[in-house]
Amino acid sequence: MIHSNSELVTAFSAKLLNMDRLGAEEIINNSQKNNTPLQIVEGLVVPALEEIGKGWEEGTVALAQVYMGSRICEELVDLFLPPSSSERSSQPRMAIVLLDDYHALGKMIVYATLRASGYELQDYGRLTAKELVQRVCDDSIEVVLISTLMLRSALQVKDVKTWLLAAGSQTKIIVGGAPFRFDPQLWKEVGADEMGATAGEAVTAVENSMGVVA
Ligand code: B12
Incomplete structure (x- = not known):
């Protein structure tokens, strides 16, 4: 290995x-x-x-x-990275996004890993916090995975959480990326439900939030 x-x-x-x-x-x-x-x-x-x-x-x-x-x-x-698994699970309704950041590689890897692990999810590309909340509500997304590599972007998860709650949304938020690895408490401070340090942990985080969603 x-x-x-x-x-x-x-x-x-x-x-x-x-x-x-x-x-x-x-x-x-x-x-x-x-x-x-x-x-x-x-x-x-x-x-x-x-x-x-x-x-x-x-x-x-x-x-x-x-x-x-x-x-x-x-x-x-x-x-x-294998593009997809033959046994796709479309539960829960999920999306992944790069939140106001240009570091795209982590999101791309997490997206590919989840698909290769059997999950279907939408790739929202790069959005601002406002745009993300709108898309999540329009698509009735149950779990949103947010990737950020800059602290400035990571802190915007707080806005996403506040605006989702204000819109009456119960969407679970899973975060990942450098700021969350540098500060292990940050995911809680910005109001996320789960955090993953690696693409492998993204799969576990989705499994955990499925337990919560079900
Ligand atoms: C490559 C890189 C770039 C490339 C990005 C190219 C691209 N297309 O992605 C370029 C050169 C463009 C770049 C630019 C900049 N960068 Co830069 N960059 C990096 C660097 C060296 C590596 C990032 C990377 O790709 N890693 C490899 C990927 C695969 O790892 P990853 O993204 O962390 O993803 C893994 C996990 O975190 C996790 N994960 C990621 N997302 C998610 C999401 C979920 C839900 C889950 C569960 C898991 C998960 O899974 C992935 C696979 O294991 C980091 C240093 C670092 N330590 O991270 C700095 C870093 C992120 N950059 C930084 C900065 C400051 C910048 C610039 C502002 C520099 C400048 N002055 O112009 C610009 C900003 C660009 C912008 N507007 O967004 C800082 C951010 C610091 C901060 N506190 O905010 C860092 C941390 C460097 C540093 N220590 O100063 N950068």
């Missing part, structure tokens, strides 16, 4: 930093022999991008490299 293989993560980050898409793809292809797609995402792609992000904070990596690295990952993840 990739788990704890920091050398492989560093090798993968180096390919991303050099914008060597073929080299990055080769590492993923080799990893597929002993790992599930989700293990590759959680054990290789996420830690590599975090390593690159640290480099950016420390000033050793340019924003263009962060951007290109994440674009390469988006393309590769799209290739190897």
